[in-house]
Amino acid sequence: MTAVLEVEGLHKTFGGLVAVEAASFSVEAGRLFAIIGPNGAGKSTCFNMVGGQLRPDRGAVRLAGRDITGEPPRRIWRLGVGRTFQVAAAFGSMTVAENVQMAFLSHRRRIRALLPPARRLYREEALAVLDRVGMAGQADRQCGQLAYGDIKRVELAVALAHRPKLLLMDEPTAGMAPRERVELMALTAGIVRESGISVLFTEHDMDVVFAHADRLLVLDRGRMVAEGTPAEVRDNPEVQRIYLGGAGAEAALRQIEARQGTRGEARP
Numbered sequence: 001m002t003a004v005l006e007v008e009g010l011h012k013t014f015g016g017l018v019a020v021e022a023a024s025f026s027v028e029a030g031r032l033f034a035i036i037g038p039n040g041a042g043k044s045t046c047f048n049m050v051g052g053q054l055r056p057d058r059g060a061v062r063l064a065g066r067d068i069t070g071e072p073p074r075r076i077w078r079l080g081v082g083r084t085f086q087v088a089a090a091f092g093s094m095t096v097a098e099n100v101q102m103a104f105l106s107h108r109r110r111i112r113a114l115l116p117p118a119r120r121l122y123r124e125e126a127l128a129v130l131d132r133v134g135m136a137g138q139a140d141r142q143c144g145q146l147a148y149g150d151i152k153r154v155e156l157a158v159a160l161a162h163r164p165k166l167l168l169m170d171e172p173t174a175g176m177a178p179r180e181r182v183e184l185m186a187l188t189a190g191i192v193r194e195s196g197i198s199v200l201f202t203e204h205d206m207d208v209v210f211a212h213a214d215r216l217l218v219l220d221r222g223r224m225v226a227e228g229t230p231a232e233v234r235d236n237p238e239v240q241r242i243y244l245g246g247a248g249a250e251a252a253l254r255q256i257e258a259r260q261g262t263r264g265e266a267r268p
């Protein structure tokens with residue numbers, strides 16, 4: 001299968017601190033790949049080197065075979081890397097549909113054809129994307145009036161309007177209730193698989209990670225501790241030590257496994 005993202009030997013230091021050390025992984029089309037690790041492990045640094053916010057000291061980032069290492073964020077975005085942020089960023093004074101229409105406009109460089117004609121541009125396309133994320137019924141509501149979980153869906157629709165090859169999701173479920181988390185990630189996973197987009201995400205909620213990631217990378221103090229499928233990573237003794245601190249690890253892992261049995265279903 002084609003690798004949409006290939007990361008090879010990425011390395012970044014801040015002063016004397018090695019934030020990421022020789023990280024290598026790849027993400028195939030239609031797959032979700034998670035980067036996990038304790039606080040300060042290097043997840044955001046890795047993410048920002050892929051998105052162009054940080055320039056790596058060494059190593060390479062390739063998007064669909066093209067070297068994008070050290071390119072500025074705007075260019076990387078143009079080449080097909082979308083991004084959602086921890087704090088949802090929709091324009092509150094605009095309607096749900098307008099937010100998505102703006103994404104279509106900016107993607108097609110028509111932002112200067114601005115309002116009011118823009119209100120009519122790409123309306124049908126926006127409604128189709130909103131339908132996919134379950135928000136078509138709220139298309140004409142102002143974003144400022146939405147519940148947080150719905151804003152996250154709008155943000156996903158905005159990211160999809162740019163037709164990304166790769167979507168970077170920085171803690172996509174932060175600030176959401178447990179049930180909403182499962183629903184948002186199940187929705188994202190469905191879209192990813194049917195459209196062939198790839199997702200690279202960071203996440204602190206291990207239920208979300210183990211239920212939805214096809215593969216994951218575990219970092220600890222910048223170092224790659226493990227990379228593989230959820231089952232491979234779960235069985236790695238070093239991951240268990242880092243994550244679960246030895247004692248209680250077995251019980252916690254059994255709990256994750258039991259919850260995986262409810263994959264895709266809402267839990268109380």
Ligand SMILES: Nc1ncnc2c1ncn2[C@@H]1O[C@H](COP(=O)(O)OP(=O)(O)OP(=O)(O)O)[C@@H](O)[C@H]1O
Pocket residue numbers: 014017018019037038039040041042043044045046
């Ligand atoms: N701009 C910076 N300048 C100096 N040090 C930095 C900078 N950015 C990150 N670091 C350091 O690099 C290390 C990795 O940080 P990073 O934010 O990538 O970790 P993380 O895994 O995303 O952590 P968290 O889960 O807490 O967000 C940390 O020790 C952090 O203090």
